[in-house]
Amino acid sequence: MALEKPKSIANLQGVIKKLSKGQSELFDRLYALEVSTGNLEVPSEMESWTKQKFGSVKKVKSQKIVHLQNRLTGEGTLFNELRASRPFDTNCRTIPDIEKNESCLFCNASKKTPPDTFGRLRGKHCMTSSNIAKYDQFHGVIIFNEHNPLKLKKEWLLDYLEVAEKWFGKAASVDPLAKNDFLIWNCLWKSGASLVHGHMQLTASRTKYGQIRHLEEVALGYREIFGRDYFEDLFEVHKALGLGKKAKKERLIFYLTPKKEKEILILSKSKRLTDLALAIFRIIEKYKKLGVQSYNLAVFKALDYWIMRIVDRGALDNKSSDIGTMELFADAVVSSDPFRLAEKF
Template identity: 55%
Template sequence: MALKQEITNLPELVNKLKKKDRELFNRFYSIKLSVGMLKVTPEMENFVKNRFKSIEKTENQKIVCINNKFTWEGNLFNELRSMRPKPKTKFMPSELDNKENCLFCNIEKQTPLDIFGRIKGKHCITASNIAKYDKFHGLIIFKEHNPMKLKKTWLKDYLETAEKWFDQTDKSNKGMVNNFLIWNCLWRSSASIIHGHMQVTASETKYQKIIKLEEIYDQYKKKFKSDYFADLFKIHKNLGLGEKIGKSMVLYYLTPIKEKEIIILSKEKKFSEMGGLIYGLIENYFRIGVQSFNISITNIKGYWMVRLVDRGSLENRNSDIGAMELYGNSVVAYDPFRLAKEIKI
């Protein structure tokens, strides 16, 4: 019987790799497979069968711990956690089209502008963030109110407008070394306003997580005479978790920060040239039920790094981030092998 491509079989999947590929994996990652055991009371049996489908799997839960030895990213995978009961509030899709009292629907009067003015795209316009967390902190506000309504041409325009904003900040203040773009889509991702918008920052100092990745890249190159990101992609591709799309490498990430994380590493000249690929991934997200997500884009050692992550159902009342994610390892339910099969690009 063929070995199933799933995270609980990761140790066996790695052992089946060619020797040099297995050694490369082990250079990057450590894996620990354990079984969490419990006893289901007779009174709980019906609940467990309905909720978790199997008493045996509930009483003997396979848990995979995987750690990146360079970045110290770590994950605990247990698919049963996705089946836990979660408190919900009723959500109506029509809420996303409600424009009443929306400041971003009246951008030029209800939002501040940057010191260099506004930049207008075909499908968006910039504003200055009124509560900044960096020297230059702007907004790319979409003309379409509902962020779940998206077209490829619109997204390309949002990204091109962001590039123009970064160019303008550099002209206004030479020495900007850190350009960072984020999109928090809807309230589960921490967006405070429904109306679709991205955030852009430019600063004279780099953020610590970016500095750390750059240090890892340099140290890896010095020690192994190889490219950290290229080898990271090679590991994922060897396991069926990576694919090359033009100048971009797509990774269904082995150590995701949270559910369904996808990373793009690209040598495109401009990040807007990845617009079609990013759009395709977002459309796939929507198709498999993602409603709220985070995206970030930055440049690290000549690579554009794009990260996308699912933030959960808009009906969920509980947070997807707890003390484990803040102070321990990320606890993840969604199998990256399943994600790789579901995404069609």
């Protein structure tokens, strides 16, 4: 009797075959799946190196490529079986240049950062400033009391989000049309952070950002055509595959079309941003156990949902960028397997 193949992105076709008819039809409604093989010849001079790096010359000669696209949002991701089979790197690396130093502006934020026109807000574990080089009408910063962004406690994160709520309220009181709130956390330089000191960014705009507007248009069109909630069906597809989990009021999705490595979504109909604090904290703590050192996190409203998205941006000592031409102008190329990520949670 043949052993059953474990669930994996490389064996997605096999996983789909085991879905019920309704689940399979829902998958096909949301996703287009294409599986192909990339072939190459390995010169004899490279065989030893190839076997050492990838474990098998045969695997390198014939590589399974899984290409997934969300038919509605246009999101697409390419997975290479060879790349996805690599183990998560959970080794603790030395993290350079991350400890507190005298030149850090945010360590003396009261004197070295500007307040917003509506004033500076303070929590128990953070304070706000205005972003000195804005990319929107309202653009603020939540500066953590803790310099090291990799140090986090539940009560700290809750405080950051409480202050964020107050900041969004202040912006709306100045301009009631600036009601599109967006929270950003670029953790360390691989994620695009210009300063090491722990901080989040906040924007409040009159116009919805393009990707969020597109997502809302997709969800509204989906309801009009199918009479169903797009986000509910998105979760149900992932749950059927073993990639969706419920956590109290939140729903976690280990995303089939991630923008980059280890992407996780939270969907929540909670009224307040702060209601997501515990779920976000648990994801970040699990990320750390997986060796994640730098990440991008966003929280925003789309229709009546709070949505959080988070991606791993790679090791701090790796000088290579994880984003290239494919990610900018085509579909994302991702190494991590969503199925193996889900197993860790």
